[in-house]
Amino acid sequence: MPPNCAAVARLLLRPSTATATATSCPLRAIRAASTLVRPPTSASPQTTPRSLSQSHPRPYHSTTHPPPPSPFTPTESAILSASYAHVPTHGFTPSSLALGARAAGYLDISTSIFPEGAFSLIKWHLYTQRTALAGKKDSIAGFESMSLTERVEALTWERLMGNGEVVGRWQEALAIMAQPTYVFASVKELAELADEIWYLAGDVSVDPTWYTKRASLSAIYAASELFMTNDRSPDFSETWHFLRRRLAEAGEIGDATRSVREWLSFTASAGVNVLRSKGVPI
Amino acid sequence: MAPTPLLLRSAAATSTPLRLTTSTARRLLSTTPQPAASTGTSTNETKPKLKPLTPSQKAFLSSALRVNQAGELAATLIYTSQTPPLLRREPHLRPLMSHMYEQEAAHLLTFNTLLAKHRVRPTALYPLWSVLATGLGWGTAMMGKEAAMACTEAVETEIGGHYNGQIRTLLEMVGQWEAEGYDVGEEFRELISTLRRIRDEELEHLDHAVEHDAQKAQPHWLLTGVIRAGCKGAIWVSERV
Numbered sequence A: 001m002p003p004n005c006a007a008v009a010r011l012l013l014r015p016s017t018a019t020a021t022a023t024s025c026p027l028r029a030i031r032a033a034s035t036l037v038r039p040p041t042s043a044s045p046q047t048t049p050r051s052l053s054q055s056h057p058r059p060y061h062s063t064t065h066p067p068p069p070s071p072f073t074p075t076e077s078a079i080l081s082a083s084y085a086h087v088p089t090h091g092f093t094p095s096s097l098a099l100g101a102r103a104a105g106y107l108d109i110s111t112s113i114f115p116e117g118a119f120s121l122i123k124w125h126l127y128t129q130r131t132a133l134a135g136k137k138d139s140i141a142g143f144e145s146m147s148l149t150e151r152v153e154a155l156t157w158e159r160l161m162g163n164g165e166v167v168g169r170w171q172e173a174l175a176i177m178a179q180p181t182y183v184f185a186s187v188k189e190l191a192e193l194a195d196e197i198w199y200l201a202g203d204v205s206v207d208p209t210w211y212t213k214r215a216s217l218s219a220i221y222a223a224s225e226l227f228m229t230n231d232r233s234p235d236f237s238e239t240w241h242f243l244r245r246r247l248a249e250a251g252e253i254g255d256a257t258r259s260v261r262e263w264l265s266f267t268a269s270a271g272v273n274v275l276r277s278k279g280v281p282i
Numbered sequence B: 001m002a003p004t005p006l007l008l009r010s011a012a013a014t015s016t017p018l019r020l021t022t023s024t025a026r027r028l029l030s031t032t033p034q035p036a037a038s039t040g041t042s043t044n045e046t047k048p049k050l051k052p053l054t055p056s057q058k059a060f061l062s063s064a065l066r067v068n069q070a071g072e073l074a075a076t077l078i079y080t081s082q083t084p085p086l087l088r089r090e091p092h093l094r095p096l097m098s099h100m101y102e103q104e105a106a107h108l109l110t111f112n113t114l115l116a117k118h119r120v121r122p123t124a125l126y127p128l129w130s131v132l133a134t135g136l137g138w139g140t141a142m143m144g145k146e147a148a149m150a151c152t153e154a155v156e157t158e159i160g161g162h163y164n165g166q167i168r169t170l171l172e173m174v175g176q177w178e179a180e181g182y183d184v185g186e187e188f189r190e191l192i193s194t195l196r197r198i199r200d201e202e203l204e205h206l207d208h209a210v211e212h213d214a215q216k217a218q219p220h221w222l223l224t225g226v227i228r229a230g231c232k233g234a235i236w237v238s239e240r241v
């Protein structure tokens, strides 16, 4: 029996997964003698060249050429989407992953497919929720007639609601994301979410506010997400108020920095004009 | 298909080394005929077969657009800060300065639009370039007309070469697509023709600067040398940060 097979068996033998074990254990025992069994339809998982694109965040987005392939191979997607269904009960854990692998037709789950373990499942959640926003945008009532701020608010809320199903497990997920090994990938994903929201909202600023907008939205989103994990109000109405307050505060800060900048440039040009009127040749 | 040979021919044209020692070489470059790409785009009944961009192509495009925006931002600020002190001594330069400024402002708008459309982040050193460019424009204008023109000469020499390098890389990229049986597509045809047009306008500015005594600036070699080195450094940094 390959060692990873034993790991799955150990996971499946936990009391919490007893029901699943009862049905799947004999099957596992039969097939475990053979090596890793893959579903006949899918090709062997390939390692996609992700390192280059990871080192260049926000690369050129073509409007006509075909989009880049999903960061997950078809095999990974099949297992992860099946595993995701187990998250509300089993959490972002190797147990969910093992259950999903079985449901997707894998008797074993090769550790080489998911070297990051439970974090792969978290990444799947983050990726699928972020990419689903573009489609959700169309179902937001009156989106086109909203102001930029209102659009950002609506999209951020849509994304927060994407955590609704797994909210009971989200604190565990945050704890995993905060581990030193995963913190970089987690922060990068947060930055991509903020970029996605501003892009979908139709913001076209390409000056220093590009950075401040993304930084403040990332902070607000992260805070709201954490707030939501403790929110017991119906339809997360307290999270909604929390989000609105944070966005309003950020708007005030934006106004403040803008007025400081305007004041500085006004003062500078006024100073130059005074000096010029005194005959200083500048 | 008409675009193929035309694209290849203009690839040869742009691979002419950018030599600025003689005015003929400059003329050759700045009067490069517009590619037929803009006119020869047939409305295609069948959907063009486009190749997905590789990560390194995306990285190149992202850093190219970012550095171009930074450069055009700097150019508008150089002219903005140069103009008042310069026109006080040389009022007759007003039409030239406003013509060059308007072209730079249009270039900046072009790249701002491209950055937003293609989701490219602006340079993180935006405020630094703003301050440096304003200082350079004002400083050279205070030194006199010749120094101001030498500044334009130096900047446009670097920028012209820089745009040529980008055009060459893009032509290699689309040439490769064509060799593999893919279409080039409107997005890249347009990008290449935009870069060519802007490159030609930059080289016109260079001509104007030389016509207006840029080379009489004292000491010309030091001034242009320092500014060109500064441009090279700024391009290097903007491509990365």
Ligand SMILES: [Fe+2]
Pocket (backbone or CB within 6 Å): B072, B075, B103, B104, B107, B198, B202
């Ligand atoms: Fe320009």
Ligand SMILES: [Fe+2]
Pocket (backbone or CB within 6 Å): B075, B104, B156, B201, B202, B205
């Ligand atoms: Fe120029």
